[in-house]
Amino acid sequence: MVKKGCDILGRYNLLDEPWIMVMTEDGENRKVSLQEVFRHAHTYRSLAGDMVTQDFAVMRVLLAVLHTVFSRVNAAGETYKYLTLDARYVPQNEIEEDDADDYGEELFETWEILWRTGRFPEIVETYLEAWRDRFYLFDETYPFYQVTKESIAPDKINKAKAGIICGKNINRLISESGNKIVLFSPKYEGKKNKEILDADEIARWLITFQGYSGLAEKVIFGKEKYKASKGWLFDLGGIYLSGENLFQTLWLNCMLWHTEESYRIERQCPCWEYTGEELVANYLQGKTVKNSAALYTNWSRAIYIPEDTDTHNPFALQDVKLPEIEHKEQFLEPMTLWRFSQSGPNKDCFTPRKHKEQEALWRSFGLLTLSYRTDTGRGKIEAKRKPEIMAWLDRIKSDLGDKDIRFSAVSMKDDGNATSWVPTDEIYDELQLSYEVIADADWIPRINDAVEETKEVIQSIYGRFLSEVKDIR
Structure with missing residues (x-):
C-alpha cells in the first residue's frame, strides 16, 4: 500500500528494508534488513544501533528467530x-x-555444526x-510488534482513548516531556524536528520501547487494575x-537446550506467529511464558501505529x-544477574538484579560465577x-577452545520514581576473563574473596579516610 504524500513503502517490510544498524569489519556503520543480518552476520562486527540498550533489545529479537528455527530444523534445514x-x-505436535x-x-549437534561452520544457513x-x-x-492486519486499531477501541480500555506516545518520547536519545526541554539533544527544532522519525528508526525504537517502557501512561485494558509491565528488559x-563477530555473539547466546529442565521441550513461540489480538488475550489471561522466543519478543504495551503513517x-x-511477567524465580531468563531477597514480598526468592551505575562489572564477580x-x-x-x-557456557566450553570469554553488561537507568519509572540513562560495561579461570572450582571462590575484600577496602576503609579528609578541610 503506497499512500500519496509518503516517500516510503506504506507497509515497509522488515525482511527487505534496511533498518538494523551493524558495524562492518572496516568499522563503518551500515543499515541492513532482517534477511541480510542473518545472511552476512559473520562479516559484521556487532550491532551498532542508537544505544546499547537498543542493541540488546534487537539482539533478542534475532535470538528469537534462531531459537525458533533451530528448535524445529537442524543445521542442514531438515x-x-x-x-x-x-x-x-x-510444529503440529x-x-x-x-x-x-x-x-x-x-x-x-546442530549448535556444534553451525559453530564450526561460522555462518547461518x-x-x-x-x-x-x-x-x-x-x-x-x-x-492493517498484521503490523509488526503491534495490534490493530480495533484491539484498543474505547469499549476495551479504561479510558476514552489509548495513550499517546510521541516521537521524542519513544526516541530514548531525547526522552523529552512536554514540560521540560532536553538540552544538547541530537535532534532540535529548526534543523530536524524532534518528533520526526524515519521508518527504520521507528522499527528500532518500537522494539526498544516494548522492552523499556516505564509506567507513565495510565491506560489499561478493562476496568480491573493489574500490575502493569514497565518492560521486561527494564528490570x-x-x-x-560477546564473540569476534555478530554471528558468534548471536550463536554463543542461542541456548538451544535450556539449562532448566522444565523449559527444554517447550515449543518456541515468537510474537509474530500470533496475531496481536491473540497475544493481548494471552497476556490478560495471565498465561505463563515458558519458552525463550516468547520471552525475547514479549510486549509491555499493546501498540497501534496508523498504517498510513x-x-x-x-x-x-x-x-x-x-500485565508484567512474573519476576520471582523466572529462570527462563538466561541473561540477567539475580538478587536473593531476605525480606519483603520476594522473601527467599530470586528476582532480576539491575546493574548499578557506580559499580563496574568485576564487582559482581560472585553473582556472575557462583551458585549456592x-x-x-x-x-x-x-x-x-x-x-x-x-551454565550454558559450561555446556559449550569444549567447542570454544582456549579463547578468553568477553561478557557484556547492559541496564537501563530510571528516575527512581515508582509511579513512572522513566528511563533516564543506560549502563554498559564489559569484562574479559579466561575460561580456565571461571571454570576452575578452586579459583572462583578465591577470586570472589579478593573482589569482596577489595570492595570492603574501597567502600569502608578508603571511604572513611576520604570522609575524614573532607571534614579536616
Whole structure:
C-alpha cells in the first residue's frame, strides 16, 4: 500500500528494508534488513544501533528467530524426526518426554555444526520468508510488534482513548516531556524536528520501547487494575556473551537446550506467529511464558501505529499497558544477574538484579560465577545464583577452545520514581576473563574473596579516610 504524500513503502517490510544498524569489519556503520543480518552476520562486527540498550533489545529479537528455527530444523534445514511441521514450519505436535534426551543431543549437534561452520544457513531466511506477512511495520492486519486499531477501541480500555506516545518520547536519545526541554539533544527544532522519525528508526525504537517502557501512561485494558509491565528488559541486569563477530555473539547466546529442565521441550513461540489480538488475550489471561522466543519478543504495551503513517510528519503511536511477567524465580531468563531477597514480598526468592551505575562489572564477580543456597540459622538463608547463560557456557566450553570469554553488561537507568519509572540513562560495561579461570572450582571462590575484600577496602576503609579528609578541610 503506497499512500500519496509518503516517500516510503506504506507497509515497509522488515525482511527487505534496511533498518538494523551493524558495524562492518572496516568499522563503518551500515543499515541492513532482517534477511541480510542473518545472511552476512559473520562479516559484521556487532550491532551498532542508537544505544546499547537498543542493541540488546534487537539482539533478542534475532535470538528469537534462531531459537525458533533451530528448535524445529537442524543445521542442514531438515526437520527433527520428533516433529511434524506445516508449510510455515510450525510444529503440529509436541515433543514427547521420552524423546527429550535424544532431541537434546540433536540440538547440541546442530549448535556444534553451525559453530564450526561460522555462518547461518539459508533455512533462516526461508523461515522468515514463510512469515513475510507478519513483518510489515505499517499494516492493517498484521503490523509488526503491534495490534490493530480495533484491539484498543474505547469499549476495551479504561479510558476514552489509548495513550499517546510521541516521537521524542519513544526516541530514548531525547526522552523529552512536554514540560521540560532536553538540552544538547541530537535532534532540535529548526534543523530536524524532534518528533520526526524515519521508518527504520521507528522499527528500532518500537522494539526498544516494548522492552523499556516505564509506567507513565495510565491506560489499561478493562476496568480491573493489574500490575502493569514497565518492560521486561527494564528490570534486568543484562548479561550476554560477546564473540569476534555478530554471528558468534548471536550463536554463543542461542541456548538451544535450556539449562532448566522444565523449559527444554517447550515449543518456541515468537510474537509474530500470533496475531496481536491473540497475544493481548494471552497476556490478560495471565498465561505463563515458558519458552525463550516468547520471552525475547514479549510486549509491555499493546501498540497501534496508523498504517498510513507519513514519516515527513511528527510521529506518534497509541498504547495500552499490558500485565508484567512474573519476576520471582523466572529462570527462563538466561541473561540477567539475580538478587536473593531476605525480606519483603520476594522473601527467599530470586528476582532480576539491575546493574548499578557506580559499580563496574568485576564487582559482581560472585553473582556472575557462583551458585549456592545456605541456611545460616534462625531462619535466615543466604544464596547466590549465576545467570543461566553461564551454565550454558559450561555446556559449550569444549567447542570454544582456549579463547578468553568477553561478557557484556547492559541496564537501563530510571528516575527512581515508582509511579513512572522513566528511563533516564543506560549502563554498559564489559569484562574479559579466561575460561580456565571461571571454570576452575578452586579459583572462583578465591577470586570472589579478593573482589569482596577489595570492595570492603574501597567502600569502608578508603571511604572513611576520604570522609575524614573532607571534614579536616
